[in-house]
Amino acid sequence: VNGSNIPAAALAALLLATGAAPAEDGLLAVRAKRILPVSGPPIDDGVVIVRGGRIEAVGQVPIPPLARVIDAGDGWVCPGFVEAHAQTGLDRGNEQVPVVPFVSALDALDPSHPAVEDALRDGVTTLLVIPGNQTQVGGQGILVRPRGRTVEEMLVRRGAALKLSLEPVRGTTRAGQVAALRKAFREAVEWREQRERRRAEAAAAPGGTAPGDDPRRQGLLDLIEKRIPAVIYAPLALDCRNAFSLADDLGFNARFVLGDDCWRAADALRARQDAAGGDEVLFALDPSLEAIDRDEDRDEDRVREVAGILHRAGVRFALTTDDGPGPSRHPWYQAAVAARQGVPRDEALRAVTLNAARFAGCADRVGSLEPGKDANLLVLTGDPLSAGTWVDRVILEGEVAYDRREDRKLKRLLEGESSAPGAPAGGGK
């Protein structure tokens, strides 16, 4: 356009009026009735400015003239959900052999698995994909975005964590499980000492060759040498103590995925969190948020509301989802259940966004709407915790990665295979 003598704003207004604005590449403004940045209070009638895949500004700020505008109307905007502990896209969760520090989810994640697409449809923009709980040293997890034709395209960070589990594998007792973990670590430590010795010897002797790395040991060495953290599964309250001492004795960084029994350990969890200091999120909760507390003597049982109990104990946590047919597969539902259990709604949303990002070690990039972070945000039809709210659009690193109006599969899921193409999908509001 040859308009060098026309004021830029006037030009922009003219172009907007004719609907032919040549938006600046990578400059995006998302306008919504309500923005939930999670890192701060809600903003009504606000805007998120995105430039080059990152968030530039959030608030009641002017829209740059050359920005492409997405107007959410009465919709809400919140950060993309973060899945803190998932087996999404893995054909199976674990190896049969229980000590496999050398395997990585990187080598198994299928980008075309339906669960990957479902995650995006649900508004998940970052996942820690990591081996499952039926293991001892289960292998390495990776951070991914639910988009890409190859795992490399999906990859945000490899070697994000090493999976350990205190759930006894088949044929093992709880004590045996802990002993097996300690043995694996002892062997790794001994091997490392031996290697250091041989390296020193080789350096001292002229013409000596130093021993190289052993890829089979690398996962455990990375952990011991604090290059990656552990994610330890602790299904029962009693496992928490073992998980803590395992991490402390060997001096590695650890996060903990807690089974629903862990409401009993609320005080110990709080003490661990206080000792760690800062705003770290050390815990992620299993998808089951209701524990049956059985009193054999009185032949009674009570439902213990895990998220509510831990919140009241001052424990910060991430919520996770499952991959079953029920609603607990959706992050919004898990957050709503936490809210029902007495967790304030903003805290419940934090548990599936910023807390999950902190747990997964990626809060520097995602989890909240703050300038400088990746532009991962959801355009929602309303309150994220409401059952009637849909994810209308997912903006992933500044690009629209999902649009419900174009989601043919959702339409087919809703209406059956005979549904005619064209109409917008979803019950909506």
Place this chain on the structure above:
Amino acid sequence: VTARAIRTAAAAALALLAPAARASGPGASDPPVAVRAGTVFTGAGTLSPGVVVIERGKVVSVGRSLPASATGRVVDLPGGWVTPGWVDAASTAGLPEADEFTREVTPSLRPLAVFDPSAREVRRALAAGVTSLFLEPGSANVVGGLASVVKTAPGGDGGTRVVKADAALKIAFGYDPTSGNFPARGIPANIYARRPTTRMGVLAVLRDAWLLGRLAGEGAEDPGRAAVARAAAGALPVRVHARHAEDLRALLRLREEMGIRPVVEGATEGWRVAEPLSKAGLGCVVGPIAWPVSGRGPEGTEPALDNAGILHRAGVALALTAGGDPANLRDQAALAVRYGLPRDAALRAVTGVAAAHAGAGDRVGTLAAGRDADLVLFTGDPLEPASRVRMVIVDGEVAYDDEEAK
């Protein structure tokens, strides 16, 4: 108004009611209690605000404001909701086992006889606001037995509050009655050898049973044949479990020959035959709504998440079931609305219509003068998973109190 204020107000008012009610049961001397809430769903429509007056275990009146003649206490839930007790219109909760495998035709089977109201899932159902169950045999038999309507709150004679003992005769189409049966080839050698082994075999066995029942007549000594005869004569409602469109079409053909107008249960592929079902005037009980993780539903059906909405829009009288743990009925209603069922239809599907399909609409499922005083008090919109059940009242008594349960 905060949730705490609601709790306090409700607790204060009902604390007075509870001991008296418990001491005397649903007796003659209970004073009237008015429950006033921001929103009252009556099972048919919505009042905001609304007031329900209950006395001696029954609903006395329902209106927008407190009747001038009202005496007794008032329970206030300004930001809360009141609904009728919810009804799971297809349940096997509280049964040690639901399927009898020795024969494929067991019309005299009565799950009511072994129902345990103290079973964990029944207590959880009560705490979730589900106060009545259509209690039925499983779907393993062609003719499964007699379903009943019971309340989830313990009480009554023998520990169970029975709303209706003979609510319907249960029939199952499709593959469920064939699963695990003796293979088609070879000679059946023991009592576990059951017919049928195919879909058409199921229908043949059903015709046999119907013929024998009709020949025996309603006065037959054999209680099973008498039950079939009553069903064939229209004196006993019939419930048919059928998931596939083919089974639903078979039912549409067979119903005139059999002389029945059943309520259909399952109907996973109901969305394929919604119009014919509606034209035939057959009600449906659908659920559970499940995300098709493997791409398919039970029995290899093709599910549609908005099955309930499609059936409703076609004019089918629709109820929902949790299809397992009745405590999940609220999730079912919320998901049905998410996927396209109108809100009011969803609430009716777990109250008024569910009770009607269970054959107990004259007692439960709606709030109207003369109905059982079964009420659920919610802290907010019952279709939001974030809302909480504050209190459950059954026959005018506090059967579950959230504050006490904590």
